[in-house]
Amino acid sequence: MHPLSKRITHAAACLLSVAPSGVAFAQSGPSEPDHVLAATPETVHWGYFSPDLDPVLTIASGDVVRVETVTAVGFSKEDPEGAVERLGLEPVDAVADLIDILAEVENEGVHILTGPIRIEGAEVGDVLEIRVYDVAVRSPFYGVNISRTTGGALPDLVPDEGYERVFDIDVETGSIAFNESIELPLAPFMGIMGVAASERVSSVPPGRYGGNMDLKEIVAGTTLYLPVLIEGGMFSTGDGHAAQGDGEVNLTAVEAPLTLTAEFILHKDMEIGFPRVETPSHYISMGLDPDLNMAAELAVRESIDFLGAEFGLSTLDAYSLTSLGVDLEVSQIVDQTKGIHAMIPKSLFTDLEDDFWAAE
Structure with a gap:
């Protein structure tokens, strides 16, 4: 049995079905979360992670939290009502x-970002496990995609005034109409989930903090597994995406206000250097660097370290297996620090007794 798949808690009764697109949708789980954290002026911070922020919520390991988020994409601080009118939105709920x-x-x-959430007992060197039970689009069920001349893969394509699209999200069909003949599958996830770094960062x-x-x-x-870098961990989340392609090439996804429901589990017996992810079908190691080639190199090194630590492979055998059976994919190329992730299929390991909490 793989070490990352041994941990079962009260909320692991959450059952899932997997749609043809591969997107998992929570069917059941805890009847109520232990905490609900709304997005209000008192519970958010704008534009940074910092070890100096006071927690807006303190939880125990094993608590389930429902966290509401908002997105400012398409809005300006100076004229939010004008943005509501321009985007054709109702000024309700998340708006x-x-x-x-x-x-x-x-x-x-x-x-x-909504947060930070302090986890009781979290110390530097611990690992914070975040089990994602549900990610839901908030009313009024919209998303915005923008391009700017200041970023993205091809900023020279964008006119000086920029590019902006607003989308209605059909939560009943799980789809987003791009136009009359093109439809995107709804696949919500949090673009940002992280703990506080040891110093203030954008x-x-x-x-390393996610x-x-x-x-x-x-x-x-x-x-998601994150290394704890300061006392309490201090988790924050935001930047909700209703749909995104690998790369996020025009600068943004379908940016949408989302609600995250997750369990937070503190581990004293794990050690990781970078964020890691586990899904029902894969282990995922990450490489992050402003240079995409270096990000790829770091993802390979993280894969080698993971395979050695968890499956006992020598460095050269792990390097070989990463070449033969692991896929490197581009997470994003637009966030200054670029991301490559290594997709390690669980199907490679014939003796694996996987009881991952959300196993298919």
């Missing part, structure tokens, strides 16, 4: 929350 936040919270960057580049990883594999039914 009403956003308007309150824009009026009261200082803009210190790009992403509005929310744009990801790092953050803006934009890894579309972290949907409902998956687990």
Whole structure:
């Protein structure tokens, strides 16, 4: 049995079905979370992670938290009502929350993050496991995609005034109409999930702390592991994506306000250097660097370290297996620090007795 698959808690009764697209949707789980954290001016911070922020919620290991988020994409702090009219939105629920936040919270960057959440007993060197039970789109069920001349893979394609699209999200059919003949599958995930770094950092580049990883594999039914870098961990999340392609090449995804429901489990007996992910079908190691080639190299090294530590392979055997059976994929190329992730199929391991909590 793989060490990452041994941990069962009260909330592991959550059952999942897997749609043809491969997106997992939670069917059942805890009847109620232990905590609900709304997105309000008092519970968000804008544009950064910092060890100096006070927690807005303190939880115990094993607690399940429902976290509401908003997105400021398409809005300006100066004229939110104008954005509501331009985008054709109703000023209710997530949009009403956003308007309150824009009026009261200082803009210190790009992403509005809900948190931080302090985990009792978390110490430097621990590992925080985040079991993602559900990721849901918030009313009024919309998303925005923008391009700017300042970023993306091909900023020279974008006119000076930029590019903006607003989408209606059909939660009943699980789809997003791109136009009359093109439809995107709804596949919500949090673009940002992270703990506080040891110093203040922008929310744009990801790092050891997680953050803006934009890894579309972290949907409902998956687990994220993060190294704890300061006392309490101090977890925050935001930058909800209703759909995204690997690369996020035009700068943004379908940016949408989402609600994350997750269990937070503290581990004293694990050691990781970078974020890792587990899904019903894969282990995922990550490489993050401003240079995409270096990010790939780091992802390979993380894969080698994982295979050695968890399956007892020598360095050269792990290097060989990574070449023969592991796929490197591009997470994103637009967040200053670029991301490559190594997809390690569980099907490679014939003796694996996998009881991952969300196993298919």
